[in-house]
Amino acid sequence: MDLSYSAEETAFRDEVRAFLEAELPKELSEKVRRGKPLSKQEMERWHAILNERGWLAQNWPKSFGGAEWNAVQRHIFDEEAALHHAPRIVPFGLSMLGPVLQKFGSKEQQEHWLPRILSGEDWWCQGYSEPGAGSDLASLKTRAVRDGDHYVVNGQKTWTTLGQHANMIFCLVRTDPEAKPQEGISFLLIDMSTPGVEVRPIVLLDGGAEVNEVFFDDVRVPVENLVGEENKGWTYAKYLLTHERTGIAGVGFSLAGIAAVKRVARAEMSGGRPLIENPHFAARLAKVEIDLMAMATTNLRIVSSAAAGQAPGVESSMLKVKGTVIRQEINDLARRAAGVYAMPFTSEALEGSNAPLPDPHEAGPVAAQYFNNRKISIYGGSNEIQRGIIAKTVLGG
Known part of the structure; x- marks a missing residue:
């Protein structure tokens, strides 16, 4: 994504790339790339690798054992992790409960629960x-x-x-x-x-x-x-949900998804030419890329505000809506790019079999991803509800 970065931020990106290339287990990266489900042990393995490096709790203050990265650093890591097919960081303890305990929990709760989130004990x-x-x-x-x-x-x-x-x-x-x-x-x-x-x-x-x-x-x-x-739990719940909805925007996932769509579209033929040269397909792809660039910029701005102590408000609802619409559009483009190869819905394609898939692009999981991600416009507060929040907050009433 063509955003301007300082020399310091470019150096940080190089550091992240080197870390991922050296420390991300190849077998985990390959499973993620192929859309295979990860076991609990595999997710915990990546959790432990990041924690050992001190990069697990990216948005936590250093006083609580976090990396205390700024918004740009977190954006860079998410982007590179997605492009390197790293497992997602399970968010419930780190990105949801952790910030709630840090803001509203007692000292005893912070001292007991936060280290256990980092260690993976809980x-x-x-x-x-x-x-x-x-x-x-x-x-x-x-x-x-x-x-x-x-x-x-x-x-x-x-x-x-x-x-x-x-x-x-x-x-x-x-x-x-x-x-x-x-x-x-x-x-x-x-x-x-x-x-x-x-x-x-x-x-x-x-x-x-x-x-x-x-x-x-x-x-x-x-x-x-x-x-x-x-x-007073509703107050804490709303605070947590603003962090969840910002995360659901999924900029990194969308970047990796677009890269995969382009890879398939360059190989698949349409009318004797690569699909990526088809004007209708290229126009849809360009539109979603432009939308993603705009959302990434907005996401950086909102996360920066949150890092400065301002809890995201209606902006998190905007990101949730736009982010999920973009991800679903990318899923649809992937399904269309894979064509007949997206039709199989077999256990071999989904459950980690070593049997060869029937196409050169490993498109077997495309259908599963398309159907599974229909949920993202519903969870974390459905997009219809979020649009209502946006209208009420911005327009009044």
Whole structure:
């Protein structure tokens, strides 16, 4: 992407490239490039490599063990990591819970939980959405009733990404059913090995089960696991969601996706010429590239503001909408570029078989990625809801 960088930033990019080329395990990079699912152990391996280098918690202050990178450094790393097909950094502990604890958690909570996020001792998942309380999150029903030194939690969470790997879950729970919806919610940290917690997989269209239902049946949670004040959880939830929605923009993923589309389009033929020379296809590709450049610039500006202590507001909703629309457009271009090679929807293409794929571009996972990424315009607050937030905030009403 043709953005202007200083000599210092260019040197940092060179440092990141050298690190990725030397330290990113080739077998992990190859699985990511081919669209294969990674195991928990493989994700933890990359987590540990980054942590050893001190590059895991990129947006954390150094006082909490983070890299304390500025917005441009984070943008450069995300871009290079995507182009080198590095595994994504699982965001729930690092990018979501971590900032909440640093801003609202007690000193004891910070000292206990933050080092465990970095070491990988705890794998966190997010307990927000419920049946009937997704984009309308304030209508959640999961209850937490104070009983001495514990809260007793009953209810259900759904669409819990990678919950099958997690040992901890941060949850929004209703602690005052008589209050207005947003005013009776608290933010709890729950050990998933506690009696009464049950995780059930949700099988998706591609046959995978990266999301889950989590059930709570009289689960006892120590009071010291309450973050901040009781009934103030909505404030903490909104703060977390602004970080999540900014991350969902996925600039790095989109850059890597465009590079892959171009690679396939140069090889595939259309009317006796490479597909990339087809005027209609080239125009769609150019439009999405221009949109991505504009979004990348906006993302840098917003992340810079956040680094200066300003929590992103409606801007994070704008990034979420635009970022997911761009990624879905790239997925569609990839599917069209692969043509008939995107049609197979086989376990061999998706589940890591060593059997050769039926095309020279390894397009087997294209269909799975296309279908799986239909969700990104829904999770983190659907795009329809985000457009409503944007309209209300900017236009009033």
